[in-house]
Amino acid sequence: MEQKIREILAAHGKLAVDVASLSDDSNLFEAGLTSHASVNVMLACEDEFDVEFPDEALKKATFASIDALSDVVGRLVDESA
Template sequence: MQDQIRRILVSHGKMSVDAMSVDSSVDLYELGLTSHASVNVMLALEDEFDIEFPDTDLKKSTFATVDNLAAVVGRLVPA
């Protein structure tokens, strides 16, 4: 799952570093992720995993790290 999330970050995150090579706990906003790009990441994740982020998860901390994204996506993906 983290590889899929990282590929989406590479294609939609518009960060100055390669998301495939960063530590999963590093702050993505410090690496150049913007709030606008995080919306694009969210939409791509929803498409990729056939999920919908609830309003309670639409906060900066959800998109701050690969670990946080994986935790939220993992919780939302149907079993």
């Protein structure tokens, strides 16, 4: 899942650095992720993983790192199975 999220971030995150240079716990906002880009990342994750982010997941902490995003998406995938 982390690799697919990295691909989504590379395509939609508009990061200031190469996503390959980031660790799974790197702060994505420090790497250049903006609020607007996080919406595009969320939409791409919803499409890719066939999930819908609930309102309570729409917070900065969800998009703080690849680990955080993977945890939320993983839970949503498990809940939809």
